[in-house]
Amino acid sequence: MVTAAPVKTKYEAVIGLETHCQLSTATKIFCSCSTEFGSEPNHNVCPICMGMPGVLPVLNETVLEYAVKAGTALNCKISDYSKFDRKQYFYPDLPKNYQVSQFDLPIAEHGWLEIELIDEDGNPNRKRIGITRLHMEEDAGKLVHGGSDRLSGSTHSLADYNRAGVPLAEIVSEPDIRTGQEAAEYAQEMRRILRYLGVCDGNMQEGSMRCDVNISVRPVGQAEFGTKVEIKNMNSFNAIGRAIDYEIERQIEVIESGGTIAQETRLWEEGSQRTISMRLKEGSSDYRYFPEPDLTPIEVPPEKLAQWKSELPELPAQKRHRYEADFGLSAYDVRNLTDDRAIAEFFEATLAAGAPAKQSANWIMGDITGYLKSEKLEIGAIALTPEALTELILLIENNTISSKIAKDLLPELLTQGGSPKALVEAKGLTQISDTSALDSLIDELLLAHPTELEQYRGGKTKLQGFFVGQLMKKTGGRADPKLANQLLLKKLAG
Amino acid sequence: MASIRELHQQLVRKERTATEITQAALERIHQLEPKLRSFLAVTADQALAQAQRVDDQLASGEEIGLLAGIPIGIKDNLCTKGIRTTCGSHILENFVPPYESTVTHKLAEAGAVMVGKTNLDEFAMGSSTENSAYQVTANPWDITRVPGGSSGGSAAAVAADECVVALGSDTGGSIRQPASFCGIVGLKPTYGLVSRFGLVAYASSLDQIGPFGRTVEDAAILLGAIAGYDSKDSTSLKVPIPDYTQSLIPDLKGKRIGIITETFGEGLDSVVADAVYQAIEQFKALGAEVQEISCPRFRYGLPTYYVIAPSEASANLARYDGVKYGFRSEEADSLLSMYTQTRAKGFGAEVKRRIMIGTYALSAGYYDAYYLKAQKVRTLIKQDFEAAFQSVDVLVSPTAPTTAFKAGEKTADPLSMYLSDLMTIPVNLAGLPGLSLPCGFDAQGLPIGLQIIGNVLREDQVFQVAYAYEQATQWHLHQPEI
Ligand SMILES: [Zn+2]
Numbered sequence: 001m002v003t004a005a006p007v008k009t010k011y012e013a014v015i016g017l018e019t020h021c022q023l024s025t026a027t028k029i030f031c032s033c034s035t036e037f038g039s040e041p042n043h044n045v046c047p048i049c050m051g052m053p054g055v056l057p058v059l060n061e062t063v064l065e066y067a068v069k070a071g072t073a074l075n076c077k078i079s080d081y082s083k084f085d086r087k088q089y090f091y092p093d094l095p096k097n098y099q100v101s102q103f104d105l106p107i108a109e110h111g112w113l114e115i116e117l118i119d120e121d122g123n124p125n126r127k128r129i130g131i132t133r134l135h136m137e138e139d140a141g142k143l144v145h146g147g148s149d150r151l152s153g154s155t156h157s158l159a160d161y162n163r164a165g166v167p168l169a170e171i172v173s174e175p176d177i178r179t180g181q182e183a184a185e186y187a188q189e190m191r192r193i194l195r196y197l198g199v200c201d202g203n204m205q206e207g208s209m210r211c212d213v214n215i216s217v218r219p220v221g222q223a224e225f226g227t228k229v230e231i232k233n234m235n236s237f238n239a240i241g242r243a244i245d246y247e248i249e250r251q252i253e254v255i256e257s258g259g260t261i262a263q264e265t266r267l268w269e270e271g272s273q274r275t276i277s278m279r280l281k282e283g284s285s286d287y288r289y290f291p292e293p294d295l296t297p298i299e300v301p302p303e304k305l306a307q308w309k310s311e312l313p314e315l316p317a318q319k320r321h322r323y324e325a326d327f328g329l330s331a332y333d334v335r336n337l338t339d340d341r342a343i344a345e346f347f348e349a350t351l352a353a354g355a356p357a358k359q360s361a362n363w364i365m366g367d368i369t370g371y372l373k374s375e376k377l378e379i380g381a382i383a384l385t386p387e388a389l390t391e392l393i394l395l396i397e398n399n400t401i402s403s404k405i406a407k408d409l410l411p412e413l414l415t416q417g418g419s420p421k422a423l424v425e426a427k428g429l430t431q432i433s434d435t436s437a438l439d440s441l442i443d444e445l446l447l448a449h450p451t452e453l454e455q456y457r458g459g460k461t462k463l464q465g466f467f468v469g470q471l472m473k474k475t476g477g478r479a480d481p482k483l484a485n486q487l488l489l490k491k492l493a494g
Numbered sequence: 495m496a497s498i499r500e501l502h503q504q505l506v507r508k509e510r511t512a513t514e515i516t517q518a519a520l521e522r523i524h525q526l527e528p529k530l531r532s533f534l535a536v537t538a539d540q541a542l543a544q545a546q547r548v549d550d551q552l553a554s555g556e557e558i559g560l561l562a563g564i565p566i567g568i569k570d571n572l573c574t575k576g577i578r579t580t581c582g583s584h585i586l587e588n589f590v591p592p593y594e595s596t597v598t599h600k601l602a603e604a605g606a607v608m609v610g611k612t613n614l615d616e617f618a619m620g621s622s623t624e625n626s627a628y629q630v631t632a633n634p635w636d637i638t639r640v641p642g643g644s645s646g647g648s649a650a651a652v653a654a655d656e657c658v659v660a661l662g663s664d665t666g667g668s669i670r671q672p673a674s675f676c677g678i679v680g681l682k683p684t685y686g687l688v689s690r691f692g693l694v695a696y697a698s699s700l701d702q703i704g705p706f707g708r709t710v711e712d713a714a715i716l717l718g719a720i721a722g723y724d725s726k727d728s729t730s731l732k733v734p735i736p737d738y739t740q741s742l743i744p745d746l747k748g749k750r751i752g753i754i755t756e757t758f759g760e761g762l763d764s765v766v767a768d769a770v771y772q773a774i775e776q777f778k779a780l781g782a783e784v785q786e787i788s789c790p791r792f793r794y795g796l797p798t799y800y801v802i803a804p805s806e807a808s809a810n811l812a813r814y815d816g817v818k819y820g821f822r823s824e825e826a827d828s829l830l831s832m833y834t835q836t837r838a839k840g841f842g843a844e845v846k847r848r849i850m851i852g853t854y855a856l857s858a859g860y861y862d863a864y865y866l867k868a869q870k871v872r873t874l875i876k877q878d879f880e881a882a883f884q885s886v887d888v889l890v891s892p893t894a895p896t897t898a899f900k901a902g903e904k905t906a907d908p909l910s911m912y913l914s915d916l917m918t919i920p921v922n923l924a925g926l927p928g929l930s931l932p933c934g935f936d937a938q939g940l941p942i943g944l945q946i947i948g949n950v951l952r953e954d955q956v957f958q959v960a961y962a963y964e965q966a967t968q969w970h971l972h973q974p975e976i
Contacts, residue, residue: 052592053589055692056726057728088808097813288809
């Protein structure tokens with residue numbers, strides 16, 4: 001066993017990701033069947049996606065739109081001339097025994113995506129990961145094996161073609177990634193971008209986003225790559241990072257102990273936190289690709305391309321840069337605010353309504369996010385509007401209510417909605433900031449607690465807290481804390 | 495032997511009912527089928543029901559279209575909802591499509607009466623209809639001879655008057671060559687003119703559905719009914735469809751006709767050559783300007799076709815695996831053996847041969863030398879035609895090098911069988927319209943076919959030349975005695 005520290009200085013990993021994203025169109029790529037997840041087996045099928053004799057594919061234009069938008073957002077060049085090809089292999093989940101995919105002329109190529117890793121000091125380190133290509137293809141169906149979880153050893157297998165023909169974008173990165181953390185961040189940023197575009201829901205549990213990793217290690221300084229291993233079956237970003245870290249250690253260990261890396265596909269086992277060999281790759285598979293004669297080549301009209309480009313929203317990276325520059329927020333805060341487009345838009349709506357950025361960010365990332373998490377809700381599902389949150393913040397800012405009162409009001413605003421101002425008035429929660437009113441309240445208080453007053457004046461100044469507490473109790477928390485403290489100190493001093 | 499227009503007149507004048515016409519066709523099928531074996535299935539019940547609908551329309555005073563009540567045969571590679579569609583293959587022996595092909599749907603809407611599904615070479619691969627897994631169709635002119643193929647059932651049925659018109663499909667000559675062998679008119683339209691939705695694919699970039707008729711007019715009427723853009727077929731063309739009967743003018747003054755020099759070479763029967771030369775004289779007599787035109791790459795058509803068509807076929811036929819529909823070998827004990835046994839037993843020899851050729855041609859290391867090269871040659875062949883159509887309106891050639899050969903004569907020699915499509919294949923590779931019509935008979939009384947090739951979407955010109963020739967000659971009036 002080689003110790004980890006010296007080994008890590010000697011080797012580096014070379015990592016590329018292949019990401020399959022289900023494009024969130026309502027219907028399949030070549031027929032009008034629904035793409036709904038979780039239907040009864042073979043419910044969302046028709047002769048076309050079942051590969052029956054004599055049927056023909058017709059491209060769903062929304063698939064092209066989504067692929068072009070994704071390609072554009074990933075800084076790719078959109079091809080002037082692209083086409084579909086048939087990728088041929090026999091498997092029962094593939095109704096035609098060929099997959100309609102794109103081989104040598106994908107819809108988008110030569111792009112990049114910027115990842116941002118936040119270091120210990122909270123500073124963002126940015127790195128561009130190249131995108132080799134993005135292409136469109138159809139998904140295969142699903143097999144359920146009887147008596148085994150794999151085909152081999154099963155007594156029978158059932159085929160469900162609901163997924164067959166569901167549109168996918170396959171996005172291939174350049175081997176620019178070096179660590180599990182970078183890979184996980186690449187996948188997360190990919191998910192953010194696709195969700196911002198609204199072209200993929202990025203749900204890894206339901207399989208609408210799947211990442212396969214290609215990884216090899218080599219001594220630092222060596223130009224050529226080591227033997228590449230493919231890892232599949234990670235269903236969270238965390239798992240991607242851990243699988244890669246495990247695999248880097250494993251490969252280094254094999255090399256250090258004089259072994260060779262087998263060119264193979266390995267599966268990440270979440271339970272045991274390790275990768276296991278699934279199959280060896282002997283040579284390269286021959287998929288006998290050739291141009292799909294049933295579909296015409298794709299030439300996106302320039303006006304369509306311009307329209308789709310104009311419809312792109314501000315992307316997460318642009319938002320992050322802008323928030324940091326304009327609002328002086330920390331990299332960490334910015335990340336939290338921009339992770340989800342709806343939250344970022346909620347935040348921006350509060351700014352438009354006049355809320356100060358820092359306070360708005362704190363409310364959104366604090367109590368509101370806490371509530372969303374505990375209730376498993378999206379921000380769109382709460383009754384609180386950005387305008388109402390702004391109103392609440394401004395009530396604190398102009399000393400109408402204390403932030404304590406505001407926090408107490410929040411649950412009702414989140415569930416019932418309405419105007420914070422109206423609520424404050426209806427409940428009589430307006431802050432007492434009138435000097436004479438507070439003075440007389442403090443006088444009453446001091447009269448009621450002569451012992452404590454004497455002790456205070458005798459030097460036990462800690463008792464100030466006691467008097468503040470009593471005052472708040474007396475006013476139901478409505479006393480303006482700053483003013484009350486001032487007046488109290490004066491009176492306590494005599 | 496009545497034409498569409500004659501039968502239509504009889505229906506409109508109430509001289510005959512659609513039911514009577516249908517019954518007569520069914521009766522003739524019943525009489526002739528033991529000898530001809532043109533039909534894989536006779537759909538008598540559906541036919542009589544459809545005829546009744548037409549009669550009801552007539553009785554209620556509705557206007558009917560030209561095809562209403564006309565008995566028609568449909569090649570059994572066109573999917574018909576609820577009616578078994580076998581493609582002439584064991585592998586689809588129990589396949590009942592839950593959908594209708596666009597062309598048969600259009601015909602049903604037009605009131606045409608489908609009397610049955612016609613025999614074909616398995617998956618339309620062949621030139622004699624002997625590759626059918628079910629039966630060998632006889633040529634009505636000599637029942638010891640083949641009707642041509644792959645649409646031999648449709649051609650024989652029309653020639654023998656079992657139906658008035660029929661649909662076939664043509665990938666390398668599968669409409670024109672049997673039309674030639676059976677002495678009738680057959681047209682392969684411009685690629686994309688007729689929707690392929692519901693046509694069981696053989697070679698997708700070459701397949702086209704087209705009409706058979708005993709006259710040019712019948713073929714023109716039928717084409718008009720099936721042509722047109724279809725949103726279900728991405729390769730179908732968005733073009734207006736003219737009334738093809740308007741181009742049936744018996745006059746060729748000023749028409750420029752080119753004779754393809756390369757089609758009069760080695761392997762062409764002299765009797766066929768003579769008949770075509772006489773036809774050319776007839777064109778001149780009708781006022782056409784005739785010239786010889788060279789298409790130097792024409793002869794590369796056959797080898798090019800036998801790379802491209804099998805390549806596409808190898809993928810198109812991959813879906814017949816026993817998993818979802820059709821035949822499945824029950825003796826298999828693993829997935830791989832289910833695949834191999836199902837396909838070994840389900841497909842015939844010619845289909846397997848072409849799947850293997852195509853699989854080979856697309857394999858890594860061979861793709862560039864075969865498939866890619868073939869695509870380049872295909873472009874060159876297309877360019878030859880484009881150049882030719884700079885100076886002529888239509889091109890003519892023999893349809894096939896010979897007249898109908900004897901059943902069994904070429905089954906052991908696939909290469910000599912392939913040669914019978916020598917003249918027709920380049921037309922598919924270029925996506926052009928091509929028509930065959932009778933232009934004479936050989937010493938045995940077998941019909942000889944003349945091919946007329948038009949420029950892209952110039953079916954109108956093809957029909958005009960064919961019609962003028964037909965009206966000036968008597969060949970189409972000959973009838974087989976059976
Ligand atoms: Zn479908």
